[in-house]
Amino acid sequence: MRLTVVPSKKFKTVAATVNFIAPLQLETLTPRQLIVNLWPVANAQYPDPTALTVALQDLYGASLRTGVDREGALSIATCQLQFLSDAVLPKGESILGPALALLQAITLHPLLSTAGYAAPFFTPEQDNLRHELQSVTDSADNKAVLTAQAQYFQHAPEQAAVLGGTAATIEAATAENLAAYWQQMVSQDEIEIIVTGDVDPAAVLSQVAAWPLAARPAVTTPLQWTGQVPAFRQWQTMENFQQSQYVALYHLPVTYYGPTYFQYMVTDALFGGSANSLLFAAVREQASLAYYAGTELDAQTGATLLQAGIDPGTAPQVRQIVADTLQWMQTGQFTAARLYSVQEELIANRLGESDRQSDVNSRLILQYRLPAADMRTAAFVRQVRAVTPAAVQACAQHYVLVVDYLQEGVAQDGE
The missing domain is CATH 3.30.830.10 (Metalloenzyme, LuxS/M16 peptidase-like)
Structure with missing residues (x-):
């Protein structure tokens, strides 16, 4: 785990971001997208999504953003919590600690059972991915781009697919194998935590250092994709x-x-x-x-x-x-x-x-x-x-x- 704190008084808010970084692979596109989609809704500490909404409101209306980005040959799953800096709160009040604790709960403690992610949470998210993929292919411009990219990246289909995966990878996902992939992700992904805003770096470090993240090697996959380009x-x-x-x-x-x-x-x-x-x-x-x-x-x-x-x-x-x-x-x-x-x-x-x-x-x-x-x-x-x-x-x-x-x-x- 790497923690970077960027103190700055130019922002009235603090942005605390947890980034899970792994090599980009076709078979993990869907699991990674499902996991980030489930972060806000399937949480062990906040099993009812309404409870998480209340927790965000208690932090003066903090906002949560999750997503997956493709950066060259890397996949980056991100969870960002944005909340007011203590500097703009009433004197003596601080929400930095509770906000970082909430971010930890969201990203590191999903709601799991022996059967994996609970069906009431998993099934709707899988259906959403199906509908999103269908809406992409129903669009003339998106369909054309995907067809062209599939030809260019025929030796690297992970570069051509949408971030939610393909019809095959979406159908292959189950609540059980998704939970298994989550265990792999949290134990093997390179994790980078970045906090920007008007904060005390020492205060951030003292809290994040206690997060239950075991040491792991850095991802050695280069950022730059250098795969084979096909003939015209x-x-x-x-x-x-x-x-x-x-x-x-x-x-x-x-x-x-x-x-x-x-x-x-x-x-x-x-x-x-x-x-x-x-x-x-x-x-x-x-x-x-x-x-x-x-x-x-x-x-x-x-x-x-x-x-x-x-x-x-x-x-x-x-x-x-x-x-x-x-x-x-x-x-x-x-x-x-x-x-x-x-x-x-x-x-x-x-x-x-x-x-x-x-x-x-x-x-x-x-x-x-x-x-x-x-x-x-x-x-x-x-x-x-x-x-x-x-x-x-x-x-x-x-x-x-x-x-x-x-x-x-x-x-x-x-x-």
């Missing part, structure tokens, strides 16, 4: 949606906070990853061929995903515009003003994130795994502004198209 494939399917979806996945020689990380960040934002991107202007504003169009860079896997919602029958024109846009970047056919606007948009987004305690938690987890990286906001601003037009041209040369997928919709009568 172009194909299309017909689906009963009014709108068509064009999805392309490119492989890039970039790693998270590697030597060219910021160059590729700015390049991809200029390509399609910002409101001021060349692709959005070309395919949406000028040609009026897409309802939306953009890219999303994932440096932790070295890939960027391009997605456009288009009218049936317009894919050839859209493909050509995408190719032309990339060629413009490769030959420097973009203005300094547009590049500057993209850089400033990236900076504005980061400045907004820097004031969120949840983002402080996320950055610290990643910083531990990349100790040489400077993840401070000031460094981010400096590095983004340092990206030159020549660097963008150079990065644009290295976009390798791996997946070209068209989910063709059914045109309506008269169209």
Whole structure:
């Protein structure tokens, strides 16, 4: 277990977060999602969810957030309790101790029996995952992305699946095997506890040190995913949606906070990853061929995903515009003003994130795994502004198209 306390008087609240970190695996996607969903509802100390609600209200309306994140080759299950700092409470009153005790109870003491998680709690959560997966595949844009990602990550299905898992992993879950996985998770996951806000680090340490967590080795799985990328494939399917979806996945020689990380960040934002991107202007504003169009860079896997919602029958024109846009970047056919606007948009987004305690938690987890990286906001601003037009041209040369997928919709009568 690692405890990090970040004292800060800029926040009126304290965010205390417990992070369970393990290698990302397809077979554990569903168990990890079920466990975080059950944290607030199946608790040994608060077996009635209403009792937990009262406990949160007693802490001046503390809020609880649970979730699972995929960070490269890692899975991070998170439980965060946010509550008022003692500094803003009536003089002499303190809720730091009770709040940390509540966080411990939620994350470390689930309500279990000899048969595992009780059916009245387990069954609804399993049903919820089924419905969530169905709602994803019922959505035209989500279905297209999942299909394209399954092709790109055919050798790493854990990267392509939704965080709740697949239909097969959801059906395989039982109350008993989930309890068994929880025992493995609490004994083997690397656990990082991060507390930010106006707190006394010694007071936090004295309480967290008593939590019943045995020593365990650190997770050695690197953050960066470096798996096999398949050969290029172009194909299309017909689906009963009014709108068509064009999805392309490119492989890039970039790693998270590697030597060219910021160059590729700015390049991809200029390509399609910002409101001021060349692709959005070309395919949406000028040609009026897409309802939306953009890219999303994932440096932790070295890939960027391009997605456009288009009218049936317009894919050839859209493909050509995408190719032309990339060629413009490769030959420097973009203005300094547009590049500057993209850089400033990236900076504005980061400045907004820097004031969120949840983002402080996320950055610290990643910083531990990349100790040489400077993840401070000031460094981010400096590095983004340092990206030159020549660097963008150079990065644009290295976009390798791996997946070209068209989910063709059914045109309506008269169209």
